[in-house]
Structure formats: C-alpha cells, structure tokens
Amino acid sequence: MKSASWIAATRRARRVDTSVRLGPLTLKSPIIAASGTFGQGAEVMGITDASKIGAVTVKSLSAEPWAGNPPVRVHPVTAGMLNAVGLQNPGVSAWVSQALPRIPDDVTVIASLWGRTVDQYAKAARLLLAAVPRIAAVEVNVSCPNLEEANEMFAHSATATHAVISAVATELEGSGLPIFAKLSPNTWEVPSIAQAACNAGATGLTLVNTVMGLEIDIESGTAALGRGAGGLSGPAIKPIAARIVAEVHRTLPDVPIIGTGGVASGLDAVEMMMAGASAVGVGTASFVDPGATVRISREVARWCGAHGVSRVSSLTGTYKAPS
Numbered sequence: 001m002k003s004a005s006w007i008a009a010t011r012r013a014r015r016v017d018t019s020v021r022l023g024p025l026t027l028k029s030p031i032i033a034a035s036g037t038f039g040q041g042a043e044v045m046g047i048t049d050a051s052k053i054g055a056v057t058v059k060s061l062s063a064e065p066w067a068g069n070p071p072v073r074v075h076p077v078t079a080g081m082l083n084a085v086g087l088q089n090p091g092v093s094a095w096v097s098q099a100l101p102r103i104p105d106d107v108t109v110i111a112s113l114w115g116r117t118v119d120q121y122a123k124a125a126r127l128l129l130a131a132v133p134r135i136a137a138v139e140v141n142v143s144c145p146n147l148e149e150a151n152e153m154f155a156h157s158a159t160a161t162h163a164v165i166s167a168v169a170t171e172l173e174g175s176g177l178p179i180f181a182k183l184s185p186n187t188w189e190v191p192s193i194a195q196a197a198c199n200a201g202a203t204g205l206t207l208v209n210t211v212m213g214l215e216i217d218i219e220s221g222t223a224a225l226g227r228g229a230g231g232l233s234g235p236a237i238k239p240i241a242a243r244i245v246a247e248v249h250r251t252l253p254d255v256p257i258i259g260t261g262g263v264a265s266g267l268d269a270v271e272m273m274m275a276g277a278s279a280v281g282v283g284t285a286s287f288v289d290p291g292a293t294v295r296i297s298r299e300v301a302r303w304c305g306a307h308g309v310s311r312v313s314s315l316t317g318t319y320k321a322p323s
C-alpha cells in the first residue's frame, strides 16, 4: 500500500504544468531522448512509453546510408561511457519510409541530420521534407568532420557551422520545422559558434554532444575503442554540459536550449534547466535504464510539486551566478 505522503506528493506532482516551449514548439515534458541513444525511434517503442516524454530525437541521419565504425564501438568507463559508433544509419529516405511509420503517432519525433560536406547536409534536409508534417523539428548534428576543411569538425568553426545551418534552413524554408543546432563541447568558442548558428537560422541549440576521450588497455597498449579516441558521455560530463548551457544562456538568453550531458535523474534535469535549458536531453542514462526518460520526466514533476513550482518551464535560467 502507498503511504499518505507518497499519495500527497503524487497529487502535487500531477498539478504541475510540465509543458515547455522551444520557440514555436511546445512539448508536454522537458525530457527528450538524446540522438543516438534511442535507436531510429521505432525499435525502443516496446521497451518504454515514449508518448510520456517531450520528444524522441532519432539517431543522426545522412543523405545516403552509412555503415559506421569498426568494433569496438562502445566501452564503459568510470562515470560514463566512450563511443565511436560512427553515425551508422540507413539514410534519410529509408528512415522516412521504414522506421518513421512504426513510431506511434502520439510520440513527438525530432529528426537529426548529419553530413560531411555542406551539400550533404542540404541534401539530407531536402530528403527529410518527405517526413513533414509527421516530424516536429530537425536537429542538425554539426559535430562531424568537414571533408572540405581537412576533417576539422564543423562545430569547431563559426563559419562552417553558419554555412551548414544556413544551407539546411534554406532547404527547410516554408516547412515550419524549427531547427536546433547540436554543438560540440570540445572547443572554447561555443558561445560565438552558437551565435553563428542562430544568425544562420537556427531556432535553438542542443548543448552538448560528447566530450572527446581515450581509454587505453595497459596490457595490450591499445585503445579500448576500435577507432582509438571516442566520445565520452554520461554522469562524468554533466558539469561540462551545465557550464556550457549557463555560458550560452547568459550570452543568448532568448534562444531555447536543449541541455544534454550526463542527466540521469530528475534532480540532474532540474539543475540543467536552472543553468538555462528549456528542455533536457537524456542519452547514456537510457543504456543503464531503458525507462530512464519516463522516470526522469516524472521525477522533475515530483521535485517541482515538492518545491511549490507550478510550471516546470519557470526553472529555466534561475541559476544565480556569482556576480
């Protein structure tokens, strides 16, 4: 039997308005499944009820199918994991025709795009128009090597980020789809790169992608991952993500941010919103607990109910930075 205090806390949580706005997009909960950690969307539907969270961002899609990296692709490390999956995906058109129809209508879907040239991003965006109006938004993963600039990441250059977002915005013009630029934490220039993305037509920002890391097996002297270095995610990166979200929110207070990195509980999500996020991405936590996104969504409402916060959205940017 549930205790009286549990029932009272549940009643208070039910009265909390959990909806959040990201520019023109309204979500029923601030919690969003982060790209690459919820498959292509359809395969996790039997495992957790994604209609209860704000949205599902699918694994990044390119114009053409892409095989990804050789194994080992994922490796557990202290307080997180390393991955070098390598953006494996079936291509935009196959996803639109085969995976998207298998996602229930009450699940809000954000499609993520990637490319290795500005033209490849533009083509992916053009192909994605076939998914309108089923998809709610587009996330542009600019944490990818730029073939035309010696493989330097687009997301490490304001100019390259501007070029990609502007090409995608041009293709999607008139579709009504909000665009979120997903940026890399592996540069000190995130605020100026974020500004460039918004100048080019991004509605909002997803902060952040994985932090570059390396683990070496000292017996063999080789890297734990097949590719050598990879992306670190999970609890280890939460302070890095929170710091970047706070910095960018201070510079661009009107731009909606999907704060992502190391969130594993409702308390973490509240913290990310206080830093300046309007919504919160949950990635690695879903590998530990496939129901993490739904649980975290519920925990946020419960925390708000217990703290007299009637609207979850009012948490955004309430962090009191030292002056």
Ligand SMILES: Cc1cc2nc3c(=O)[nH]c(=O)nc-3n(C[C@H](O)[C@H](O)[C@H](O)COP(=O)(O)O)c2cc1C
Pocket: 034, 035, 036, 037, 059, 060, 074, 081, 083, 085, 087, 112, 141, 182, 208, 209, 210, 232, 233, 234, 235, 237, 260, 261, 262, 263, 281, 282, 283, 284, 285
């Ligand atoms: C296995 C794995 C695959 C990922 N694939 C993508 C991807 O395809 N596109 C993308 O933008 N981010 C991808 N990410 C990054 C996550 O979306 C997220 O930004 C990052 O993991 C930090 O959040 P977390 O600590 O909650 O996992 C991936 C992360 C992991 C762990």
